[in-house]
Amino acid sequence: EAGVAQSPRYKIIEKRQSVAFWCNPISGHATLYWYQQILGQGPKLLIQFQNNGVVDDSQLPKDRFSAERLKGVDSTLKIQPAKLEDSAVYLCASSLQVRVEKLFFGSGTQLSVL
Amino acid sequence: SQQGEEDPQALSIQEGENATMNCSYKTSINNLQWYRQNSGRGLVHLILIRSNEREKHSGRLRVTLDTSKKSSSLLITASRAADTASYFCATDASGTYKYIFGTGTRLKVLA
Numbered sequence: 001e002a003g004v005a006q007s008p009r010y011k012i013i014e015k016r017q018s019v020a021f022w023c024n025p026i027s028g029h030a031t032l033y034w035y036q037q038i039l040g041q042g043p044k045l046l047i048q049f050q051n052n053g054v055v056d057d058s059q060l061p062k063d064r065f066s067a068e069r070l071k072g073v074d075s076t077l078k079i080q081p082a083k084l085e086d087s088a089v090y091l092c093a094s095s096l097q098v099r100v101e102k103l104f105f106g107s108g109t110q111l112s113v114l
Numbered sequence: 115s116q117q118g119e120e121d122p123q124a125l126s127i128q129e130g131e132n133a134t135m136n137c138s139y140k141t142s143i144n145n146l147q148w149y150r151q152n153s154g155r156g157l158v159h160l161i162l163i164r165s166n167e168r169e170k171h172s173g174r175l176r177v178t179l180d181t182s183k184k185s186s187s188l189l190i191t192a193s194r195a196a197d198t199a200s201y202f203c204a205t206d207a208s209g210t211y212k213y214i215f216g217t218g219t220r221l222k223v224l225a
Contacts, residue, residue: 042202042215056212105156
């Protein structure tokens with residue numbers, strides 16, 4: 001079965017620019033997560049979707065970050081405007097349902113903000 | 115905020131030795147999971163242990179859970195160079211199914 005697909009793999013931008021990341025979860029997976037992983041740290045949950053509805057976005061900096069999951073399949077995470085401290089790997093994960101606990105991760109998008 | 119804290123932060127062992135890493139967490143949980151992350155890659159699920167279980171095995175992996183101490187340990191037996199990776203525990207506060215990851219243990223297995 002195909003895994004979680006993410007693009008782009010790498011992105012370099014200057015501060016105050018905008019950037020978008022795309023994620024396509026495993027087919028049939030209803031729950032989708034975006035995590036931010038700063039170098040040397042564990043992944044930090046930004047937002048969790050169940051189908052196309054938001055389950056939790058309490059850790060999402062909503063003044064600059066936004067995410068959507070139209071049609072309950074693929075998802076886009078956007079940062080506008082980017083700050084230096086946004087440099088991190090952005091990981092997308094999916095699971096079959098909220099109450100099915102095993103998460104499947106994509107390879108991530110490595111963002112460098114200069 | 116981080117729910118889990120792994121210990122040690124880094125571990126270096128010889129091939130064939132056992133590796134033990136620990137995870138402590140703050141709130142009651144439904145379950146605890148361990149994930150592996152190779153450099154530059156996404157995380158891979160290793161094993162899940164539920165709050166009513168005390169020990170679980172999967173191949174060379176052994177996980178224990180002590181809910182009274184809010185801690186878990188992951189044992190990798192007969193380690194191999196391919197086990198070199200970062201290992202993270204993930205927990206969900208009871209009822210939330212929101213998975214929070216710890217800070218990770220960086221394991222290096224020397225051939």
